[in-house]
Amino acid sequence: MQPNPIKSLLRSRKFLIAVLDVFVSSVLFFVGKYAEAMVFEDVQFLIGALQPVVIIIIAAIAFEDAAQKLNK
Numbered sequence: 001m002q003p004n005p006i007k008s009l010l011r012s013r014k015f016l017i018a019v020l021d022v023f024v025s026s027v028l029f030f031v032g033k034y035a036e037a038m039v040f041e042d043v044q045f046l047i048g049a050l051q052p053v054v055i056i057i058i059a060a061i062a063f064e065d066a067a068q069k070l071n072k
Contacts, residue, residue, distance in 0.1 A: 014058045014062060017054060017061070025047050
């Protein structure tokens with residue numbers, strides 16, 4: 001019997017990190033949008049600074065998962 005793909009997706013660390021990233025980026029964007037112009041620039045910088053970190057974490061987890069599957 002095949003595992004349910006939706007359950008697998010919802011348990012995936014990569015997916016959960018991506019969802020958290022979208023949520024945090026959205027919150028920061030709207031906070032910055034409705035705040036002063038100076039705050040908006042700071043929020044844009046913060047979002048831009050966090051994106052590469054999130055991408056690296058997701059890539060590292062994918063690499064780890066692939067290595068684990070090859071060793072089985």
